[in-house]
Amino acid sequence: MEPVISARQLGKCYRMRGLGPPTLFGALKETLRRRPPNLFWALRDVSFDIPAGRTVGVIGPNGSGKSSLLGLVTGTIQPTRGAVRTHGRISSLLELGAGFHPDLTGRENVFLNAAILGIAREDIRRRMDAIAEFAGLGEFLEMPVKHYSSGMYVRLGFAVAVEVDPDILLIDEVLAVGDLAFQLRCLDRIRDFQRRGKTILLVSHALQTVEEFCHEALLIHxxxxxxxxxxxxxxxxxxxxxxxxxxxxxxxxxxxxxxEFEQVTLRDGAGVETGVFTAGQALHVDIAYRCAQRIERPVFGYSLKTGNGLYLYGSNTQLAGYELPAIEGAGVIRLTLDPLPLLAGNFFLSLSVHSWDHAIQYHRREDWYPFAVRNPTQEPGLVRLAGTWSQPPAG
Amino acid sequence: MIGRLLGHPRALWARREMLANLVSRELKARYKGSLLGLCWAILTPLFMALVYVFFLRLLARGIPLETVLIGVFAWQFTANCVQSGLTAVTGNANLVKKVFFPRQVLPLAGTLANTVNFLLSLGVQTVLLAFLLGARGEAIPPRAALALVVLVYHGLFNYGLSLWLAAANVYFRDVQHLVGVLLTAWFFASPAMYDLSMVAQVTAGRPGLYDLYLCNPMALIITAYRALFLPDAVFPWGWNLLPAALLPLLLLLGGGLLFQRAQRNFADYL
Incomplete structure (x- = not known):
């Protein structure tokens, strides 16, 4: 099938101009100095094809070129090299509330924003109630948006943007705003887009979101x-x-x-070192440590967080009733989670070793060991709960 | 060719709803917060005209109020377009960086909003003129209706200017300071608070200088408004008006081409 978004050797180069906005005087100075311009390649030699109906996540550190990529796909910035071709109507959720005028009311801004995004006035008039409801604005709709909270502002922007009904939806980090209820509603809308076979390009730092929503991920560095x-x-x-x-x-x-932790190795049920585990199978953590002196009654502990930083669980040898009388020299201690109760996602393992009374931390590594879990079953969620079903006899 | 002259009309027509919304945003936003609302659009040039008349009396240059009124109102239209043109793209940086649309919409929306303004002030001007002329037993001649034709030409000139300024101000942010100074100079070089008869007096004996003065499109435009509105004014037909008549068209064509080329990199410079 023909790709909906296709990029070929895409490159974007910026001329670094120092601080401040460009000026005539600055240009004159540059010309007189005849210094070669300072070039910065925000994107280089990027090629990919995205077929219709796929959701692709773009991840990477700040400043890696993710937003430039979205700009190139939208057409707001022009490539220096190569080309990007798109088929179908594009709407981007990267401009929530762009073009809102602070002095106009919410309703007036909806019409304005819709016109900017290319939605017919009639369509918007018909959908006005739905938009107002989705944004949860109530009587605030008749108030100038300058009095809105930032959350209300973004909610209204999102509510309009999803009315565009595009073939390609570009999303840049917008899901990180608003309260939890609104975020969930946004994610719901995105699922709806997916169900209707739309192509989505999603830029996010929320790895869990990428993991959850995307069929494929691109890492840009x-x-x-x-x-x-x-x-x-x-x-x-x-x-x-x-x-x-x-x-x-x-x-x-x-x-x-x-x-001190010397070497920490994550192994699967077969004892093979890996970073990707399967839900319901075993996970072993071999912690090789070295002691500077003899340590009486040490406590080894661990905790798990999701890729979004949600604290899942923590325990230690003391709580588990696994008492170590003393350690000295080098040794290995193994933590086993079998069966691994986590479902699909990215997780972080923290390790610590401290004294029996928790007064002295010998060594602690916070969020140090990342690993991923794949879930071959269809169960949704973060963890597997050992639930069973039955039909108790009536009476 | 014609398409380029007007800045890609098909693409603009496809975005007419956006254009209409931007124009009404301009107008609403301009007058929403202020108590007198739209009145300011008329009061500002009116006060200016009164101040100029007062000072010209002090300088013993008796220029009738009607003449100054027409000149200052027309000048204000261009001055407003210069201002809105300068910020048309830079003031909408957020939009330009994030949404794709033909960027010509922005300077055009500014020009159109100012045109609506000017139409309203023309109405007020007509009432004032009728009153002033009526006091002397005169009336506005019917040919004043042709002012709308001049207005179209005036508007195209302003749009051309806006295209240049909007693009230039993206690449060189100090253009707006430069333009501020040049605008003042231009005002004094245009027959806004005086008329051509005074220019003829000053340049008497140096016809080259007079012809050079007439190269200014604003001289042509303001004089045309006066010739239409004032019963005893005569339009000074002559070949020496040709440069001033062609200049706006060249400006529009050049501005259209320049803007189209420049807009590709707008997002990089904002």
């Missing part, structure tokens, strides 16, 4: 596509190799280092 494929693999690649540079998750490490 320094303007190049460094990985592409199934979301869990690409996300894991991202977390492992590129997250340090301005990623949203903050790994940290501290402790006295009386005991």
């Amino acid at each position: 320094h303007g190049r596509v460094v990985a592409s494929g199934p979301p869990p693999d690409v996300i894991l690649e991202y977390i492992r190799h590129y997250m340090g540079e301005g990623g949203y998750l903050y790994t940290q490490e501290f402790g006295t280092r009386a005991v």
Whole structure:
């Protein structure tokens, strides 16, 4: 099938001009100095094809070129090299409330914004109630938008943008705004778009969202596509190799280092070292440690967070009743989760070792070990609960 | 060719709803917050005209109020378009960076909003003139209706100017300061608060200078309004008006081409 979005050797180069807006004087100075312009390639040699009906997530550190890519697909910026071709009507959710005028009321701005996005006035008039309801604005619709909260502003923008009914939907990080209820409604709309066979290009730092919604992910780093494929693999690649540079998750490490983690290996049920696990199978964590001195009654602990930073579970040897009298020299301790109760997603493992009374942290690594889980079953959610069904006899 | 002259009319026509909405946004936003609303559009040039008449009396240059009124109202239309043209793209940076549409819509919307304004002020001007002329037992001649033809030409000139300024201000942000200074100079070089008879007096004996003065399209446009509205004014037909008549068309053509070329990189410079 013919791709809906197709990019060939796409490149975008910016001329770095220093700080401040461009001026005539500045241009004159540049010309007199005859310095070669300072070039910056925001995107380089990017090629991909997206067939109809696919949802593709674009991930990468800040400044890696994700937004430039969306700009090129929308047509707001022109490529320096190569070309991008699109088939069908494009709407982007990257301009929520762009073009809203602060002095106009919400209703007036809906008409204005709709016209900018190319929706016929009649369509909007018919859908006005639905828009107002979706945005949850009530009587605020007749108030100038300058009095709106930022949440109301974005909600109204989103409500209009999804009315465009595009063939291609571009989404840039907009799902991070608004309260939880609104976010869920947005995600619902996006699922609706997916069901109707629309093509979606989604830029997000919320890896969990990419994981959950996308058929495929592109990892961009320094303007190049460094990985592409199934979301869990690409996300894991991202977390492992590129997250340090301005990623949203903050790994940290501290402790006295009386005991130190030397090497931590994640293994699957067969004992093979991996970063991708299967829901319901075993996960082993082999923690090789080294002690500077003899440590009485140490406690090893771990915790798990989702890719969005949601704290899932934490425990330690003390709570588990696995008492270690003393350790010294080098050794290995193994943590086993079998069966792994997590479903599909990206997760972070934190490890710690501290004294029995929790007073001394020997070594703690927060969010240090990323891993992905694939779920071969159709069960939705984050964790598997051991539920059973039955039909109790009446009476 | 014609298409380029007007800045791709087909693409603009396809976006007429957006255009209409932007024009009404301009107008609504301009007058919503202020108490006197639309009145300011008329009061500003009116006050200006009164001030000029007062000072010209002090300088012992007796220019009738009607003459100054027509000149200042017409000048205000162009001055407003220069201002809205400068910020047409830079002031909508958010939109330009994020939504794809023919960018010509932006300067055109500004020009059209100012045209609506000017039409209203022309109405007020007509009433004032009828009153002023009536006091002397005169009346506005029927040919004043042709002012609408001049207005179309005037509007096209302003749109051409807006195209140039809108594009230039994206690439060089200090253009707006430069234009501020040049606009003042242009005002004094245009027959807004005086008329051509005074120019003829000053340049007497140097016909080359007089012809050079007439190259200014605003000289032509303002003089045309006066010749239509004032019963005893005569339009100074002559070949020396040809440059001023052609200049707006060249400006529009050049502006259309330049803007089309420049708009590709707008998002990079905003």
